[in-house]
Amino acid sequence: MLKLDGVAAFVAVADAGSISEAARRLGLAKSVVSERLAELERLLGARLMQRSTRRLALTEAGTAFLTRGRRLLREAEEAVAEIAEQKSLLAGPLRVSAPVSFGTLHLGRALHPFLAAHPGIELTLELDDRFVDVVTDGFDLVIRHGQVHDTRLAARRLATSRRFLVAAPAYLEAHEAPASLDALSAHRAILYANRETDWRFETPSGAVAVRPRPGLRVNNGVMMRGAAVAGLGLALLPTFLCHEELAAGTLKVVDVGVPAEGAQLHAAYPLDRSASAKLRALIEHLRRAFGSPPFWEKGLRLP
Template identity: 60%
Template sequence: MLKMDGIAAFVAVVDAGSISGAGRALGLSKSVVSERLAELERLMDARLLNRTTRHLALTEDGESLLPRARRILGETEEAMAEAAARRGQLSGRLRISGPVSFGTLHLGPALHAFLREHPAIELSLELEDRFVDIAGEGFDAVVRHGPAGDGWLIATRLAPSRRLLVASPDYLARNGEPRSLAELGAHRAILYSNRAQDWSFRGPDGPVILRPRGAMRVNHGIMMRDAALAGLGITLLPSFIAHDAIRAGALRVLDVGARAEGADVYIIHRGEGGSAKLRALIRHLRHHFGVPPHWERDLPA
């Protein structure tokens, strides 16, 4: 019969890329991790990893076992967490991915309060703007803004957020203020490089995709905001990034007769209801952001 400590050692070695790294993650000596891994291979009568002095690589048997091993560990931990939740305490690991700008500005502060309330939860937050594979990469949930996608997953809206065309008063004084999509197309733009058709609008005659001249392309929303503040051009930003600069008058919202595609914030996860701790996190985030969320308050309609 396979032992949980052997399965945990195998997954930790794969994640860390080395036996010594797995030992540090598990709080065990390198020799103990190696013994547990060797015992697992003996019980399975299969080599799971090809080892050299510098490299570890999964064998075909290891590739087959890995997703099952992750699922076994996850379900065991979740069963323990559910039992703790029934006793009134949420505990266990929670691994979340989120976008860089939203994570820095809003998700991080919200999670601080959540962890103070539930100190037995061990949270791992990874910020990146690519669309991660929830199941394949071992995430419990992913926070996204814009279209949720992935129809086989559960998407829960955390908060609304518009995308707004903005520019600095200095840029507009030098270049004029566009009043239509046609005029907007003649201006210099600060573009989000991770989305090919980012300037998507819903006009009176239906959807319109604009391809303006790029003064700058960048894959980070806060840098886009800062470039607009520096007067480099017009940019299209989620309200959760632009709100403070708009309220301060450092950026102005432009009206070109069409509304940009929204950037509502969702949390995506597997399973109908999610785990007890994930459900608690979703409730906390929705309450923390508010209705309407604080980044939408006092902005132009």
């Protein structure tokens, strides 16, 4: 009889490209994943993967079975979710990805009451500043700061996020504060390394991109904030990263005459899966937890 854990192991290995990475995603030992994959091949009477020391490749049978295997797993998950919903229970696995800085600062405390209220949910949260592929990396949900352009995904807004150009008081004392976009070229910038380095501002004639002179590139927002507080240059930061520093005065808003382009926090999930009850509940919980306007902007005196 076909076992779903074997199908899950096969799909995970196909998505991850290796048994070791699939084992990490499943939270299992590598030997367990290998055994389940071998058992599935014995039951099907066909080799699903060609194994070598460097890589795994799907056979013709494996390629054909992968689509059906995904469907089997999805239908099983939907059946479990439907029964749980009928019982007014939320249960089962959820795999979520979020940026490191936002996840560390705000997502944890938002998730804690949700998990306490729904102990049947098995949440795996992976914090990663790289741009993960929700579908191929096997996530149920990803939280993104900015627009979601992937047509394979459905996106729900979680919260708004304003951005401000900020600097430490010491930096502004040592360097003449820029009062226009043109004046930014004379300043050192602290930039986010994982995306384009342009700073975008909203002018009466439309959006304008400014490419500042880099003083530091780093792929983590908390480190960008720390560098700005240390007086190393100007940084364009969302309020969820710098609200405490703005309130304390260790960072100041730099007014260049036009506002920086804002962004939104989105929850995105694969379009080819209907949103399960637990996924819908998590999204709605996060929307309430962050608030509108978001709690990190309440009490701030912002321009």
